[in-house]
Amino acid sequence: MALTENPAPSSPSSPASATPPAPTTTSPVAVADPRIGGLADRLRATYRSGLTRPLNWRRRQLQQMRRMLVDHEDEFLDALATDLGKPRTEGYLTDIAFVLSEIDEMAKHLEKWNRPEKVSSPMVTQPAKSWLQPEPLGVVLVIAPWNYPVQLLLVPAAGAIAAGNAVVLKPSEVSAATSAVLARLIPQYLDDAAVVCIEGAVPETTALLAQRWDHIFYTGNGTVGRVVARAAAEHLTPVTLELGGKSPAIVDASANVRVAARRIAWGKWLNAGQTCVAPDYVLVHRSVRDALLEHLQAAVRDFYGDDPQRSDSYGRIVSDRHLDRLRSLLSGGTVLFGGESDDTERYLAPTVLVDVDGDSPLMAEEIFGPLLPVLTVESVQDAIDFVDQRDHPLALYVFAEDRVVVDDVLAHTTAGGVTVNGTIVHLTNPELPFGGVGESGMGSYHGRDTVRVFQHLKPVLARSTRVDPSIAYPPYTDRKSKLLRRFV
Ligand code: NAD
Numbered sequence: 245m246a247l248t249e250n251p252a253p254s255s256p257s258s259p260a261s262a263t264p265p266a267p268t269t270t271s272p273v274a275v276a277d278p279r280i281g282g283l284a285d286r287l288r289a290t291y292r293s294g295l296t297r298p299l300n301w302r303r304r305q306l307q308q309m310r311r312m313l314v315d316h317e318d319e320f321l322d323a324l325a326t327d328l329g330k331p332r333t334e335g336y337l338t339d340i341a342f343v344l345s346e347i348d349e350m351a352k353h354l355e356k357w358n359r360p361e362k363v364s365s366p367m368v369t370q371p372a373k374s375w376l377q378p379e380p381l382g383v384v385l386v387i388a389p390w391n392y393p394v395q396l397l398l399v400p401a402a403g404a405i406a407a408g409n410a411v412v413l414k415p416s417e418v419s420a421a422t423s424a425v426l427a428r429l430i431p432q433y434l435d436d437a438a439v440v441c442i443e444g445a446v447p448e449t450t451a452l453l454a455q456r457w458d459h460i461f462y463t464g465n466g467t468v469g470r471v472v473a474r475a476a477a478e479h480l481t482p483v484t485l486e487l488g489g490k491s492p493a494i495v496d497a498s499a500n501v502r503v504a505a506r507r508i509a510w511g512k513w514l515n516a517g518q519t520c521v522a523p524d525y526v527l528v529h530r531s532v533r534d535a536l537l538e539h540l541q542a543a544v545r546d547f548y549g550d551d552p553q554r555s556d557s558y559g560r561i562v563s564d565r566h567l568d569r570l571r572s573l574l575s576g577g578t579v580l581f582g583g584e585s586d587d588t589e590r591y592l593a594p595t596v597l598v599d600v601d602g603d604s605p606l607m608a609e610e611i612f613g614p615l616l617p618v619l620t621v622e623s624v625q626d627a628i629d630f631v632d633q634r635d636h637p638l639a640l641y642v643f644a645e646d647r648v649v650v651d652d653v654l655a656h657t658t659a660g661g662v663t664v665n666g667t668i669v670h671l672t673n674p675e676l677p678f679g680g681v682g683e684s685g686m687g688s689y690h691g692r693d694t695v696r697v698f699q700h701l702k703p704v705l706a707r708s709t710r711v712d713p714s715i716a717y718p719p720y721t722d723r724k725s726k727l728l729r730r731f732v
Pocket of ligand 1: 396519
């Protein structure tokens with residue numbers, strides 16, 4: 245038996261979605277923004293005018309985006325606190341500093357990342373030169389969710405701008421305070437002829453999705469991801485889908501258990517668990533299970549004190565609906581610690597669950613909140629089998645000092661990305677593209693890829709007319725044929 249607490253793994257194909265479609269209609273805006281009608285066409289006219297092409301224009305927009313974040317840092321942090329009770333340090337690091345560092349990378353490499361890249365040319369085409377010529381896609385739509393509402397809107401938008409596109413930014417209506425700040429400041433800082441922020445919920449997004457874009461970059465749950473992909477298919481528009489899923493943390497018998505517990509605790513309870521790459525559940529080897537549970541509890545005490553509700557380092561749940569959903573998941577196991585909640589503050593304590601029912605919603609859907617089920621396994625193979633039977637997660641974490649175990653897990657599981665002996669931090673490395681695989685999404689970004697995702701690398705082969713050998717031209721003779729066979 246692979247799992248003592250989970251003899252019957254849930255269906256691998258159950259959609260891992262913390263956010264089913266209905267709830268997004270909780271705060272619909274009755275009247276659509278009048279700018280929405282024909283917006284893609286208007287921006288396409290701007291794009292065709294050439295406004296967004298010069299690198300100077302792009303650099304200026306990136307500088308302005310940076311300035312907007314720096315000038316109004318407090319307003320952003322206040323809004324994040326209103327929406328998510330986000331501690332200011334967390335808000336700064338994950339929603340402000342992260343964007344600044346991506347913008348700075350783009351500005352630093354703007355010429356290089358938009359410069360043609362030489363490649364070799366085959367003999368039969370000589371004399372010739374070949375290159376990949378980056379060009380913008382045109383007019384792109386960026387749709388963001390509420391959990392890192394600044395980062396997940398502005399990083400792709402900056403990439404689109406750096407690549408020379410016109411862009412529409414659609415922040416999440418669920419993080420309403422942050423959305424309002426973005427909608428007010430973006431037109432003050434950025435060129436509104438080519439960069440437009442549209443607030444709204446399902447009606448507005450639906451109206452935007454009906455238009456023809458050259459790329460749609462969507463971050464959010466998989467249910468709406470399918471809505472986006474269907475709408476895009478109408479116009480054969482390519483999409484990037486940055487989705488979620490249940491990201492496992494595997495703790496091997498060889499792990500440094502104290503460090504593992506602290507790093508899992510940090511990744512899990514950052515933003516009160518509302519992080520797409522938060523460890524969703526833990527698979528721990530029986531021999532270190534009790535130690536891990538003790539260290540998890542100690543880590544929570546260390547990080548948030550005896551009463552996390554009074555800690556200013558711990559966030560809040562984004563809405564009453566999400567709080568209710570998370571509370572309903574508590575019945576999927578036995579609460580080892582935590583479990584307390586307070587409606588007036590949308591507070592839900594850092595919570596660890598044991599004796600987990602593998603068929604419960606707790607193990608079927610992405611938790612996306614501060615509940616951490618800990619399941620016991622008898623071997624690394626059991627953990628690999630457990631992960632392998634489910635949808636490919638957005639992230640996977642393996643804690644082990646034994647290199648063979650790490651290699652084994654890496655070789656036999658699939659995930660969007662991995663941190664070994666840590667959580668979340670793989671996505672802070674701009675050298676590592678960030679994105680999902682299978683149910684956790686398609687396409688990736690960060691670093692060079694944040695710009696590349698919004699570029700078409702146009703292949704060009706330019707021949708010289710200095711010579712024009714007739715070897716490939718008809719009439720085909722035996723001699724030409726023999727010669728050609730030596731070259732192709
Ligand atoms: P959300 O409810 O804010 O929705 C995301 C966006 O989709 C919003 O802008 C919203 O207006 C729009 N939307 C919602 N319903 C729609 C509909 N029916 N038609 C058209 N547009 C619609 O955010 P969410 O989906 O609850 O976000 C949480 C999910 O996002 C989790 O699954 C999480 O794992 C995932 N996520 C992924 C990443 C990543 O980078 N891969 C990052 C953050 C969150």
